[in-house]
Amino acid sequence: MILALGIGVVMSGVTIGLVYQPPIATVVQPDPRAFPVTLIQRGATLAMIGDCVVCHTAERGVPYxxxxxxxxxxxxxxxxxxxxxQATGIGLWSFAAFRRAMREGISRDGSHLYPALPYEHFTHVTDGDLAALYAFLMTRRAIWAPAPRNELIFPLGFRPLLAGWNLLFLHQGPFVPNPGESAEWNRGAYLVEGLGHCGGCHTPRNLAGGEERDRAFAGGVAEGWNAPALDPSNRSPHRWTVQSLYTYLRTGIDAEHSAAAGPMGPVSHDLSSVPEADVRAIAVYVASLMRHGRDDDGGTGPVDLEKKAADAHPSGAALFAGACGGCHGQGSPMVSQGRPSLSLVSAIQEDDPRNMLQAILQGVLPTAGTPGPYMPAFSNSLNDGQIAEIAAYLRTRYSTRGPWPKLEAAAMAARREGAEQ
Ligand code: HEC
Ligand code: HEC
Ligand code: HEC
Structure with a gap:
């Protein structure tokens, strides 16, 4: 980041015009009644696809x-x-100011915004959809709430440096449909690449925090969790299909795969209130990303090497039986009710044990609004050594991939990363 920003500073010395962005004048706050109800409703749906509420709401705070x-x-x-x-929100912003923030990452007053606001994706959103989002936000209840000051390492608190980042990583321009694909696929591509910003988590990032465009959807990291690959290298024992993706994205759980845990939970929660056709379009596009260039259509299939695992990791087996077996053991009510077996979970197949460890540390919350089962957090009841034993046992039992190295240190790191959130 430092290096790239350094380059950015040099380049922006040449192109000072990029660094300086003029303020856009305030406007008289638009009358909420001036926005057509259908436009506001469309904006509400789009806000869910863009997860605006996830980032723009403090814990137990007022939405947005x-x-x-x-x-x-x-x-x-x-x-x-x-x-x-008017004082602490966007009450005096014109549509032009809102559109510039979403497309270029420039605030109304002309200052550069950090790419934590995923504007490198939002930049592809159409004017019509941005107008609907604007109508939706401008008709929310105004809340006086100044944002706390950012705490960034020197010199990144200096916003003009972001002009360099934009030069390197912001690729503006509308979404270009692929005429060789169906309208549904193109709708899905538009939503995934744009407002849905799925690559914001599922694409690896370089040291400067930019997405590696030539490795799009090869798997990334979010809040101490792995966001698994959504390309042909996806590790699920059962191949994802359009139907299973649809079910997973819309309900947060799919019987052939698993639940949406960690940062994926809020994403699927938001998608539960989005029109079915849009979620299906997203599923069609993601399924095509995963199958691209593959001949076989089957995954490796689940395995259950119970005896081998118990012999190799006797204390992991005992801890699993005691702490987890009541829910995940054979014959437990949860499994007999058709919840996915741990043998299907991609967390157990990944190269990196992160999601396995985070699931144990943080548990899995039910999708809001559904009474379904939830998994308690074990961060207080199991220590790093015990969590490592269980993870080693499950890896041996449900995967034919090699053992995870240095699990106890990884558990300690996962605990720290999780606590930072
Ligand atoms: C991944 C987290 C994240 C998501 C998702 C997100 N934002 Fe943001 N947004 C931020 C952060 C962080 C900032 C502040 C950036 C800064 O201080 O430079 C921000 C800033 C903004 C701003 C500029 C506000 C100002 O005062 O300058 C607007 C407008 C905005 N977001 C709108 C949206 C909308 C609309 C959506 C949904 C379509 C959305 N954001 C989704 C994280 C997010
Ligand atoms: C805030 C980060 C984030 C965003 C944004 C996000 N994901 Fe995810 N996603 C994750 C994480 C983390 C997991 C792993 C969850 C788990 O282990 O239960 C995941 C899991 C998944 C899986 C399951 C993969 C597997 O093999 O188990 C699919 C499919 C998926 N995401 C699709 C999407 C789509 C489509 C979008 C955009 C609409 C999206 N994600 C946006 C973080 C994110
Ligand atoms: C009270 C019941 C309960 C207990 C006890 C429990 N779990 Fe879970 N676990 C769940 C539920 C519910 C899910 C979400 C999937 C589902 O709904 O079927 C889940 C999901 C998981 C996942 C998948 C997370 C992902 O990335 O998608 C893993 C891994 C896991 N559990 C491991 C464990 C381990 C290891 C233990 C013991 C330390 C344990 N669980 C104890 C209920 C439980």
Whole structure:
């Protein structure tokens, strides 16, 4: 990041015009009644696809009033208030100012915004969809809520440096449909690449925090969790299909795979209130990404090497029986009710044990609004050594891939990363 920003400073010395962005004048706050109801409703749906509420709401805070801390390798950023409050929100913003923030990452006053706001994806959103989002936000209740000050390592608190980042990583321009694909596929591509910003988590990032475009959807990291690959290298024992993706994205759980845990939980929760056709379009596009260039259509299939695992990791087996077996053991009510077996979970197949460890540490919350089973957090009841034993046991039992090295240290690191959130 430092290096790239250094380059950025040099380049922006040449192109000072990029660094300086003029303020856009305030406007008289638009009358909420001036926005057509259908436009507001469309904006509400789009806001769900864009997860605006996830970042722009503090824990137990008012939706969209901001204040949620976002930990980055460069320090902590706070999402701002995007309710129409005149002093602390966007109440005096014109549509032009809103559109510039979403497309170029420039605030109304001309200052550069951090790419924690995923504007490198939002830049592809159409004017019509941005107008609907604007109508939706401008008709929320205005909340007075100043965002806390960002805590970034020197010199990144200096916003003009972001002009260099934009030069390197922001690729503006509308989404270009692929005429060789169906309308549904193109709708899905538009939503995934744009507002849905799925690559924001599922694409690996370089040291400067930019997405590696030539490795799109090869798997990334989010809040101490792995966001698994959504390309042909996806590790699920059962191949994902359009139907299983649809079910997973819309309900947060699919019987052939698993639940959406960690940072994927809020994404699927938001998608549960999005029109079915849009979620299906997303599923069609993601399924095509996963199958691209593959001949076989089957995954490796689940395995259960119970005896081998118990012989290799007797204390892991005992801990699993005691702490987990009541829910995940054969014949437990949860499994007999058709919840996915742990043998299907991609967390157990990944190269990196992170998601396995985070699931044990943090548990899995039910999708809001569904009474379904949940998994308690074990961060207080199991120590790093015990968590490592269980993870080693499950890896041997349900995967034919090699053992995870240095699990206890990884558990310690996962605990720390999880606590930063
Ligand atoms: C991944 C987290 C994240 C998501 C998702 C997100 N934002 Fe943000 N947004 C931020 C952060 C962080 C900032 C503040 C950046 C800064 O201080 O430079 C921000 C800033 C903004 C701003 C500028 C506000 C100002 O006062 O300058 C607008 C407008 C905005 N977001 C709108 C949206 C909308 C609309 C959506 C949904 C379509 C959305 N954001 C989704 C994290 C997010
Ligand atoms: C905030 C980060 C984030 C965003 C944004 C995000 N994901 Fe995820 N996603 C994750 C994480 C983390 C997991 C792993 C969850 C787990 O282990 O239960 C995941 C899991 C998944 C899986 C399951 C993969 C597997 O093999 O188990 C699919 C499919 C998926 N995401 C699709 C999407 C799509 C489509 C979008 C955009 C609409 C999206 N994700 C946006 C973080 C994210
Ligand atoms: C009270 C019941 C309960 C207990 C006890 C429990 N779990 Fe879970 N676990 C769940 C539920 C519910 C899910 C979400 C999947 C589902 O709904 O079927 C889940 C999901 C998981 C996942 C998948 C997470 C992902 O990335 O998608 C893993 C891994 C896991 N559990 C491991 C464990 C381990 C290891 C233990 C013991 C330390 C344990 N669980 C104890 C209920 C439980």
């Amino acid at each position: 009033a901001g204040g949620r801390p976002l930990a980055t390798p460069f320090g902590t950023l706070y999402a701002t208030n995007i309710t129409p409050d």
